[in-house]
Amino acid sequence: MGELQDSLERAGAATATRPIPASAGARMRFLVRSEHGSTRAVAQRLQVSQRTVERYVKGTLRHPRPELAARLEREVRKDWQPRVRARARRHAATSGGIVVETRAQFGYTGAPGSSDQDRMRLLTQHLPPHHAERLFAAQAAGAGEDELRQVVAEALRDVYFRDRGRRARSLEEVRFTTIDYIELDF
Incomplete structure (x- = not known):
């Protein structure tokens, strides 16, 4: 997965109202239930044997x-709530x-005549619902x-750089060239 997809997953996981199961057995039982009782499917997801899942x-x-504990936690978080x-x-x-x-x-x-030099910026910006819906x-x-980056870049162009139409009307395109980090929250 990419940076934006991972950030979307983390933001979704942060909305949970209860913590994930604590023990490995409880996590494994949860995954088996979420896979409709299939220990084989869970084994494939975790890259272990079916017998290990059963144990x-x-x-x-x-x-x-x-390494199995980390994969187990990651897979449970994907399906939790x-x-x-x-x-x-x-x-x-x-x-x-x-x-x-x-x-x-x-x-x-x-x-023409405007600066098109790439610049490193630190931004924290609230994007309206229609941009979230597009994402x-x-x-x-x-x-x-790349497509997700483009959606976020267009949203930041409209909200931050153009200030919702109040400035920089001639700005046609904004693109991410390098992402140091990105966090999303909803």
């Missing part, structure tokens, strides 16, 4: 290796919007990292 479910294994995540996304796309915090290098395309729709459509 965690049964309780004979309790302490996973660090899907209705809460969906409600948070709906709220962001209809009334709440989304907050983007990034340190990135931005490039510009504008009217979620692009992610749901399977957009790649």
